[in-house]
Amino acid sequence: MNKTVGNFTFIETSIDGVYEIETKKFGDNRGYFTETYKESDFKAAGLDYTFVQDNQSRSKKGVLRGLHFQKAHPQAKLVRCIEGEVFDVCVDLRAGSKTYGKWTSVVLSADKGNQFMIPRGFAHGFLVLSDYATFCYKCDAKYHPEDEGGIAWSDKDVGIVWPTVDVEFMLSEKDKVHPTLKDSKVKF
Secondary structure (H helix, E strand, O other), X not given: OOEEEOXXXXXXXXXXXXXXXXXXXXXXXXXXXXXXXXXXXXXXXXXXXXXXXXXXXXXXOOXXXXXXXXXXXXXXXXXXXXXXXXXXXXXXXXOOOOOOOOEEEEEXXXXXXXXXXXXXXXXXXXXXXXOEEEEEEEEOOOOOHHHEEEOOOOOOOOOOOOOOOOOOOEOOHHXXXXXXXXXXXXXX
């Protein structure tokens, strides 16, 4: 069920706890204004997070980042794209979840201004669809580089259907060698 609180519409996805969030834009011939986060509205919608770190990355078309998580210090993330467009995806790694190993996705774009709320216990990644994309995310726990984990973006058992782009996917060296979910045996 969708829920509108203040200037936000919280749209349930196929995985419990994961939401696409649409924001209202107020515009005129000068441009626009929008709220991207308001603690009281998020709490009223049942999303009670305390964000402690903001991150930003810029990537070119075909860059695939992920699928990442932190092992001992999991993070909830509120993500959005402020330039361009990305295919954003998360995989449920929560022990006992009826959707363990399942994925859901949304196309985030600067034009639409939508966001994706991903709770703790998920692997997360995105593919850049536009020439360039600037991606922002709020995290409810600090980043610990020694705590990084990941699963293979191409894991056939997870079965993410990545969009086709007219360039070859570009991954970091570490993202090329993440294990499959079955081999990692990770559960939160």
